[in-house]
Amino acid sequence: MAGTIVEGRNVPENRSLTPDFCIIGSGAAGGVCALKLAEAGFDVLVLEEGPNIPKEKGPAPGQERKMLNEREAEMYKLLYQEGATRLSKNGGIKILQGRCLGGGTAVNWSACLPPRLETLDEWQKRGLPFTRQNLDPYLREVVNYLPVVRNDKYNTSARKFMLGCRRHDIPHENLPNNTNDCRECGSCGVGCPYDRKMSGFVKWLPDAVALGASIYTDTKVDRLVSSGDQIREVQAHFIDHKTRPTKRKLTVKPKKGVVLAAGAVGTPGILLRSGLDLDKRVGKFTHIHPVTITIGRYPEKTLPAYGVPDNMWTPKFASGPTGYLIETGSFFPILSASATLQHGDELHRIMRDYYPSGAISYAHHTTGFDEEEKYGTVELDDNGDPQLDYKIPKANVNPMRESLVMMARIHLAAGANSVYIMRNPPLEVKSDAMFDEIRQIDFTRPQSASIFTVHVMGGCQMNKNDKRRCVNTDFRFRDKKNLWVTDASIFPTALGANPQVTIYSLALWAAREICEQHQRPFKFHHQQGGELPWPGY
Amino acid sequence: MAGILSSALNASANPRKRSEVTQTTFDCLNKKTALILFAVAEAVLGEGFLIKAPRFIETVDDYLNYQRPAQREQFLFALLIAEVTFGLTIGGTFQHFSHLSIADRRKILEKLRSSSQSLRRNIYAAFVNVAASTYYASDLTWPDLGYAGVSVDHPEILNQPPPVPWRLDDPRPIEE
Numbered sequence: 001m002a003g004t005i006v007e008g009r010n011v012p013e014n015r016s017l018t019p020d021f022c023i024i025g026s027g028a029a030g031g032v033c034a035l036k037l038a039e040a041g042f043d044v045l046v047l048e049e050g051p052n053i054p055k056e057k058g059p060a061p062g063q064e065r066k067m068l069n070e071r072e073a074e075m076y077k078l079l080y081q082e083g084a085t086r087l088s089k090n091g092g093i094k095i096l097q098g099r100c101l102g103g104g105t106a107v108n109w110s111a112c113l114p115p116r117l118e119t120l121d122e123w124q125k126r127g128l129p130f131t132r133q134n135l136d137p138y139l140r141e142v143v144n145y146l147p148v149v150r151n152d153k154y155n156t157s158a159r160k161f162m163l164g165c166r167r168h169d170i171p172h173e174n175l176p177n178n179t180n181d182c183r184e185c186g187s188c189g190v191g192c193p194y195d196r197k198m199s200g201f202v203k204w205l206p207d208a209v210a211l212g213a214s215i216y217t218d219t220k221v222d223r224l225v226s227s228g229d230q231i232r233e234v235q236a237h238f239i240d241h242k243t244r245p246t247k248r249k250l251t252v253k254p255k256k257g258v259v260l261a262a263g264a265v266g267t268p269g270i271l272l273r274s275g276l277d278l279d280k281r282v283g284k285f286t287h288i289h290p291v292t293i294t295i296g297r298y299p300e301k302t303l304p305a306y307g308v309p310d311n312m313w314t315p316k317f318a319s320g321p322t323g324y325l326i327e328t329g330s331f332f333p334i335l336s337a338s339a340t341l342q343h344g345d346e347l348h349r350i351m352r353d354y355y356p357s358g359a360i361s362y363a364h365h366t367t368g369f370d371e372e373e374k375y376g377t378v379e380l381d382d383n384g385d386p387q388l389d390y391k392i393p394k395a396n397v398n399p400m401r402e403s404l405v406m407m408a409r410i411h412l413a414a415g416a417n418s419v420y421i422m423r424n425p426p427l428e429v430k431s432d433a434m435f436d437e438i439r440q441i442d443f444t445r446p447q448s449a450s451i452f453t454v455h456v457m458g459g460c461q462m463n464k465n466d467k468r469r470c471v472n473t474d475f476r477f478r479d480k481k482n483l484w485v486t487d488a489s490i491f492p493t494a495l496g497a498n499p500q501v502t503i504y505s506l507a508l509w510a511a512r513e514i515c516e517q518h519q520r521p522f523k524f525h526h527q528q529g530g531e532l533p534w535p536g537y
Numbered sequence: 538m539a540g541i542l543s544s545a546l547n548a549s550a551n552p553r554k555r556s557e558v559t560q561t562t563f564d565c566l567n568k569k570t571a572l573i574l575f576a577v578a579e580a581v582l583g584e585g586f587l588i589k590a591p592r593f594i595e596t597v598d599d600y601l602n603y604q605r606p607a608q609r610e611q612f613l614f615a616l617l618i619a620e621v622t623f624g625l626t627i628g629g630t631f632q633h634f635s636h637l638s639i640a641d642r643r644k645i646l647e648k649l650r651s652s653s654q655s656l657r658r659n660i661y662a663a664f665v666n667v668a669a670s671t672y673y674a675s676d677l678t679w680p681d682l683g684y685a686g687v688s689v690d691h692p693e694i695l696n697q698p699p700p701v702p703w704r705l706d707d708p709r710p711i712e713e
Contacts, residue, residue, distance in 0.1 A: 070687035073596065073674035083603030091659035183695055185688040193689050242564070242602040301683060306694060333684055337669035341662065343581040343646050347669055348681070356683030381607040424650060424658070447658035 003044075003209045005101075007052050008218035008238035014249045019045035019214070020256040021514075022234050024221050024270065026050075027103020028503040029487035029510075030261035031204030036511035037259075038211035040520040045214050045252060046205070047236055049266070050100035051078055052217040053191065053201050068193040072334040075190035079107050081265070088376075089389040092446030093290065094338075096454045097263060100191075101217055102200035104263070104500065108454070109188045109310035109329060110177040110197050111498040112148040114139055114534050115505075118319060119496050122369055126492045127464025129473050130506070136532075137524055138505035144526035146178040146198040148501070148533055153184060155307025157328040157359040160296060164410030165314060175313040175327060176533040178500075186306040186330040219250055224258060224274040229481045231258045256518060257482030261507070264456040264489040268378040269386025271460065271470075276477070281470050283378035283386075286459035287494035289364035290392055290443075291452040292324075292403050293339065295331070295420040296359045296411030304331050304358045315537055317406065321369030322399045323496060326407060329360045339450040341424045354420050361410065363403035365396050368458065368493030378459045388456065392443045400443050405435045422450035455499050460489035468492070474517075475510040486510040543610065546617035552576065552635040557587050560594050565601035565609060573616040576635035580642035581668035590675040597671055612667070615660045623649075 021037050023030050026048040038044045056066040068075070076084035079100045086095040098104040120130055132139075142148065152174055154162065165172040178198040188197055195202050209215065218239050225233040234252040237245050260267045268283040276282070309330035318325045333355065340350055368375055376390035392400070408419040408429045421427040424447055427437055442448050460477075463469040470478060471490045477483040486507045488499055495502055515522035552572035560571060571594050578586060578593060587593055601609050623645050624633045634642060649661035672678060679686060688694045 069689050071690075077600055077603045082605050082608065083600050085600065085604055085608070087608065090655065091662065092655075183688070185695060187687060242599075244602065305684060306688075333673040333679060333682055334670045337673040338666045340669060341650075341665060343665045343668075344583065344643055347581065347665070348583070351669075351673065352681055381605070383606050385605045385607060387605070387607070424662075446655045447662045 001212055003212045003214040005052055005209065005215045005217065008216050008250070009051075009240050009246070011238050011248055014251070016251045016253070017045055018253050018255060019043045020254065021045070021259060022047065022252045022254040023259040023261055024234070025103060025261035025263060025266060025487065026101050026200060026205060026215060027098060027261060027263060027487070028105050028200065028500050029507040030103065030259070031105065031200035031208070032504050032507035033259050033261060033486055033511050033514075034208035034213045035204045035211070036508065036522060037514065038208045038213040040515045040522060042256065042520070043212065044208065045216070045254075046208070047219045047221055047234070047250075047252070048101055048103075048215060048217045049220045049239070049262075050098070050103070050217065051241070053101045053106065064195050065191070065193055068191040070185065070187040070190055070193055072190060072332050076334070079191055089387050090391065090446045092392075092451060093288070093390060094450070094452045095265075095288070095388060095456065096452060097265065097456065101215070102205065105200040106191050107189055108498070108500060110179050111310045111327065112176045112178050112501045112533075113497040114532070114537065115502045116318065116496040119493060122493055127473065128462050128492065130509075135505055135509075137527060138508045139501065139532060141508060141524050141526050142501055142504045143532055144528055146203060147180070148176045148178050149180070150174045150533055151177050151179055151182055151308050151311050153182070153308055154312060155184075155186070155309065155328070155330060156302040157304060157330065157361065158308075158312035160298065160359040160414040160416070161312055161328045161361050161410060164412070164414035167413040168410060170314055170316055170410070172312060172314045175311045177308065177311055179308075182308055184307050186309055188309050216250065220245070221262070221270050222273060224270065224276065224483070226274070226276065226480065229479050231480060231483045234258060254482070257484065257514070259514070260477070260483065260485045261487045263487055264459050264491075265378055265386050265388055267485060267487055267489040268459040269380065271477070272378070272380050272386070273384055276480075281468060283459050285368070285374070285461055285468065285492070286376035286378050286388060286390070287368040287457045287491065288376065288390060288453035289366065289455040289494055290396060290400060291362050291364055291454065292400050292407075293360065293362040293422055293450070293452065294404060294407040294411060295354050296361075296414065296416030297354050297418045297420065298357045298359060298416055300357065302357050302359050304355065304360065306330065317403065318366075318496060320366070322366055322395050324363040324365045324399055324403045325497065326361055326363045326403065329362060331358065331360050339422050339452070340426065341422060341447070341450055342426050346426075350420065350426065359411070359416070361407045363407065364455065364498070365399055365403065366494050366496035367393055367396055370395060375458070392451070394444060397443050401439045401441055404438045404441075408435065408438065424448055455488075455495070457488040457491040457494050457499065460485050461492040462490045463492050474513045484510055484514060543614050543617060546614070546621050550617055550620045551633070552620050558594060560598075563598050565613070566594070566598045570613055570616045571598070573620045573635055576642065577616065577619065577664045578668040578672070580639055580646055581665050582672050584639060586672060589677040590672045592675065593671055596674060597667060612663055615663055619660065619664075
């Protein structure tokens with residue numbers, strides 16, 4: 001019998017539930033685990049802090065999800081953690097993370113890359129069992145189930161990038177997406193209103209519900225209650241449409257166990273609130289991909305909001321412990337304005353000059369490979385909410401400068417009149433002679449530039465090192481026999497690639513471990529042949 | 538402690554009254570912080586910014602709901618700090634932030650931006666980020682940007698000629 005989606009904001013009383021498994025978080029890891037555990041015959045309950053994304057016929061032709069209307073001002077507060085205003089503790093980094101049914105998969109730009117080979121090599125040194133060979137069936141399952149496709153309709157930002165790369169002889173490639181017959185509205189980042197992005201609430205979660213899983217949205221987990229080596233209870237409360245707590249509580253007493261999949265800020269936060277960090281390891285060694293951004297200003301109108309946002313990249317600079325991936329995107333008024341670091345007439349001039357004729361490229365930077373470096377820490381604030389304390393590592397400063405230089409070089413080669421660098425104060429690069437100014441930016445100094453991240457990893461890592469290990473190689477949390485961690489918080493380093501495919505694949509692996517432990521079947525269903533869409537990477 | 542300090546600052550703040558701020562009920566702001574927010578936004582965005590962003594105060598107040606409570610308190614605290622401690626001595630009298638001219642408020646923003654103290658630079662970033670993003674959230678500002686809006690409101694956007702398809706092995710130049 002099919003399960004249900006219950007909107008916690010509308011629940012009028014306290015509730016108590018006793019599923020086999022309680023999965024905390026409905027993003028990439030939670031969706032996978034929900035489907036595979038439901039498929040194995042378990043009674044599955046998913047708790048999601050964010051709102052449901054109801055499927056109703058909306059007012060616009062072709063629109064299927066009434067809630068998703070592409071309007072930035074309405075969507076950010078509904079779909080993102082802290083209304084898309086989450087900041088690192090020192091205020092220096094904007095952290096964009098999903099907080100809705102589907103989590104990050106609802107708001108990402110659909111980019112699908114596998115884990116870097118050299119990242120997996122590093123992880124093996126740290127005792128993790130994953131290789132591209134043994135991950136192959138998991139990657140294949142993800143690629144065929146979603147599916148992951150090559151969409152070669154390029155928006156203006158991508159085409160300018162391709163032109164600039166060709167002129168500099170920089171190799172560039174299609175970046176696969178998990179989309180199906182994309183409408184090219186450009187709005188992946190505020191939730192696809194047409195269900196053409198194969199996000200969690202389109203694929204994994206509805207399939208899990210069809211097999212009996214139930215989902216409670218608007219449900220914030222307070223703590224896990226344990227005794228001995230067992231988690232006995234999950235304590236949560238319902239929140240209202242403005243994320244304020246209601247007085248109504250949910251108590252879950254899972255018969256088989258708890259799967260943590262709340263992301264690399266949320267999962268450590270829950271463990272810390274639960275007093276399960278006996279050795280002060282949880283939250284430590286948290287990583288991000290710091291993102292540097294350039295906007296090229298071109299002579300013609302570019303319609304930068306529309307078209308497929310993220311299907312072009314170059315792997316040329318991706319290798320090494322501090323390598324970076326340059327990708328292209330789409331951009332919208334609010335996000336643009338929030339990063340200008342400018343005021344007065346200059347603010348409006350920049351918006352008027354760069355928005356209508358702009359093309360964007362940005363770089364995700366790899367971090368986390370230096371075992372002597374502390375990197376970031378997730379800790380609890382005075383109210384018990386998790387926050388990320390993160391300073392840009394010194395080893396990344398030069399690569400961040402060089403990624404900006406490279407992106408500016410590509411824009412200028414493609415015909416840009418100038419390139420906007422979100423430095424404080426802003427910098428408009430008009431020729432190679434200005435690159436030295438980029439090379440002076442001190443990224444270790446908060447607010448010296450606008451820095452974003454959309455990928456948070458680590459904080460509850462799998463590691464053979466006893467002093468660092470939070471999660472064992474079977475995905476169980478330390479000595480707890482019925483608590484598994486399946487999201488990106490288990491990564492011992494940053495990934496060096498857009499992480500959704502890796503999270504999906506590792507969550508499948510984790511689901512197999514859980515099924516095997518309970519002598520239940522775990523099956524692949526989408527192993528058809530053919531080359532995976534990442535030859536050579 | 539922070540709560541006590543915030544209460545003390547709120548009690549001592551006396552922001553300039555502005556007829557443009559008509560909202561009387563708030564989720565997170567109060568009358569005083571709304572007036573300070575207006576003064577900050579006027580410095581960042583310019584005189585008459587409400588003409589194109591008439592729901593500015595309401596939008597910021599709404600978004601503050603979604604912030605982590607500690608971060609929300611920091612923003613409200615920053616508004617009060619700005620009003621009570623930032624100002625200029627003009628004609629021998631110390632004038633608080635909201636009572637200064639727009640030009641003088643911008644001088645303070647410039648000092649914050651280039652401050653050696655990260656707290657002050659954070660206040661600058663918070664003020665300009667919140668003001669600029671809320672202003673450009675208003676669809677009345679979009680014609681200035683050449684932004685047509687979103688496809689669910691304007692399905693014709695999806696019918697625009699798509700970019701010229703180009704494949705990796707395509708011998709044609711993309712645009713020359």
